[in-house]
Amino acid sequence: MSQSLPSNPLLQNHELPPFDEIQAQHIVPAIEAILDENRRAVDAILKADTFTYAGLAHSLEELSDRLNKAWSPVSHMNSVVSNDELREAVNYCLPLISEYETELGQNKDLFKAFETLAQSDEFTTLSVAQKKVVNNSLRDFRLYGVALDDTKKAQFAKLSKQLSEITSQFGDNVMDATDAWSKLITDAAELAGLPESALSLAKQAAKSKGEEGYLLTLDAPSYFPVMVYCENAALRKELSLAITTRASDKGPQAGQFDNSQLMVQILSLRKELAQLLSFSNFAEQSLATKMADTPAQVIDFLNDLAAKSKSAAQDDFKALEAFAQEHYKVESLNPWDVAFYSEKQKKAAFDISDEQLRAYFPAPVVTAGMFQVANKLFGIEVKEVFDMPTWHADVTTYAIYKDNKMIARFYLDLYARGKKRGGAWMDDCRVRRQLTDGSLQLPVAYLVCNFPGPIGDAPALLSHNDLQTLFHEFGHGLHHMLTQVDCAGVSGINGVAWDAVELPSQFLENWCWQRESLELISSHHKTGESLPAELLNKMLAARNFQSAMAMARQLELALFDMRLHIEFTESEEHQIQTILDEVRQQVSVTPVSPDNRFQQAFSHIFSSPVGYGAGYYSYKWAEVLSADAFSLFEDEGIFNAATGEKFLSTVLANGGSQDAMDLFVAFRGREPSVDALLKQDGIAA
Ligand code: ZN
DSSP states (O other): OGGGGGGOGGGSOOSSOOTTTOOHHHHHHHHHHHHHHHHHHHHHHHTOSSOOIIIIIIHHHHHHHHHHHHHHHHHHHHHHSOOHHHHHHHHHHHHHHHHHHHHHHTOHHHHHHHHHHHHSHHHHHSOHHHHHHHHHHHHHHHHTTTTSOHHHHHHHHHHHHHHHHHHHHHHHHHHHHHHHOEEEEOOGGGGTTOOHHHHHHHHHHHHHTTOSSEEEESSHHHHHHHHHHOOOHHHHHHHHHHHHTTTSSSSTTTTTSOOHHHHHHHHHHHHHHHHHTTOSSHHHHHHTTSSSOOHHHHHHHHHHHHHHHHHHHHHHHHHHHHHHHHHHOOOSOOGGGHHHHHHHHHHHHOOOOHHHHHTTOBHHHHHHHHHHHHHHHHOEEEEEESOSOOSSTTOEEEEEEETTEEEEEEEEEEEOOTTSOSSOEEEEEEOOEEOTTSOEEOOEEEEEEEEOOOOTTSOOBOOHHHHHHHHHHHHHHHHHHSOOOOOGGGSTTTTOOTTTTTHHHHHHHGGGSOHHHHHHHOOOTTTOOOOOHHHHHHHHHHHTTTHHHHHHHHHHHHHHHHHHHHHOOTTSTTHHHHHHHHHHHHHOOSOOOTTOOGGGGOHHHHSSSSTTTTTTTHHHHHHHHHHHHHHHHHHHOTTOHHHHHHHIIIIIHHTTSSOHHHHHHHHHSSOOOTHHHHHHTTSOO
16 A cells, blocks of 8 residues: 555645545555554664653654644544545544554553653753653553553453443443333323424434334433423323433333443442552542542532532522422422423523524624634634635634734634534644754644534524533633643643643633623624623523532532442442432432432443543532632633733643643632632522
8 A cells, every 4th residue: 555655645744634635545544654654663762772852752742743643634524524435444543543552551661761761860851841741651651551560461451351341331231221212102282391393303203113193212302301391290200210210120121221230340340450550449540640639639529519509409499399389389399390390480580592692693703702802811813714724615714823923723613514423522633842843833723513504694693502612612722722832742732631621611601601701792693783781681690590409410420420439349239329329318409219220321430441430520620610710800800811811821821731730729829619610600699
């Protein structure tokens, strides 16, 4: 294949990916060639007499950048303009790349080389970022089990393989249990209350199975509308029982896809693996790469939030009970009544619709306004450019300038279309780094959303939720693009602890809720009027509806996850249920059915080797960071340029080169406090 290489666009060292030239047939030869070359280069690196930063760490960075520059556009295209050939090529390469990465992670000679570098005189002269690269590498080698003796290494490999099989089996069981349940309704009266969209979905589902009527399933788009809108309490009860007993020994499929044994096996394998790496439990191992230092610190954090929000959560629930009693003569609420009456209560309290708001948020106004927000905060200029090749005509491209110098570029792909993966995300295309010749490679980002596109001549109109999604991803993008770090491993979002990575994204969302910024990002598509105060006030009031109840639910999941991974002991029977019951006793305010076995389908923490296991708390942790960071702007002005500059020069500029807690403290002047989040959620004054 090597004769075709010179013309392979993935092998030419382009500044930006030549999206207009990349074809599926380029992928496999390019990736295979790069992996081959990289392997040879690693061998050459290891032949050195002495290990210097330039010779070892920077050379490895070069290799990984080479791979990333070819792989990033390819895997990106597979997400946004997929086709069978592309997918096939990508799926062929995925195991090759993961094999290569495992090889590097478990390379004992490389590990020793990094140890030598860490102990050398040169190490003390390295920059903060360079030192961090070396220390992260040593940490990651150890987490790969490289430091183990041969017997333990073999055991480590065996257990890891078992774990990945069992976690995958866990996920399969959840999926099979979900798919195995359905209910055909032939009398539409039984579905009274369901919105038109849900009815037609159910009708379509029945039709696709060759049935007449309405088919309900446990997939979210079918299940949620029933729980929220359907007047038929018996039907809600039936669905609620079916979904909370999936993959368990209870409910309509009791014992059929039961995950009970797998959960015990997953927890004990994780514990055993963690102990092989000299951690006392899996929670400690999980935190080795996170901002939180110890399991005890996470438990204290969650307990503190729980103590401070419990009574507000109880008040939320009491208000719901009172509402149901007053308006619907319901004496006590069952688990399957909570979402249903909550929706009625919400509608009665704040009559505000998505559609009403949409008219104020035409996409071009929103994006231009968002760039103005970034300009006021961080002194950057975002200019549209027209010389970057893209993968689709919908994509717009931009360059970011600071002090009249270009510092980054990005692609914006806003609208949903066929062959494009759902959801929204930011990913890196190029990472900022210093090249061997001393010049700088500038960061480039992809920002992808799936908003409904423009129809005819009218601009696309975004919902307020879409608006937050866009700001969220732009926040990730700014983290990646405004970095000042020149070492790829810790530049931008690289090397940022998982529980801190959502700080800039959630932080930027705050500007979707401020009167001053809404003036910049809203303009009625017909009248040009910006969002009226009356609508904004309704929006703000609705934002905190049942926020304490939602907090209680998240804390229940996070505490359960963390305690489980600290306390798990194989010999203790029923320990999983016991811990969950205790946590519910502590934080939960809503009724739970005695047959509820929700944990059997808690895929977040059980269905992949790392996933959110002993990491579910990250959601709340990052929310606390972002709310607390934003509270400084509330004190000093939401467009205070000095405060913006400070956030830029601490959190955004330093990426993963410094400890996330140190960066937060550098910005905020103290460690994070939960108070700002409690205030933002309307839980504390
Ligand atoms: Zn995010």
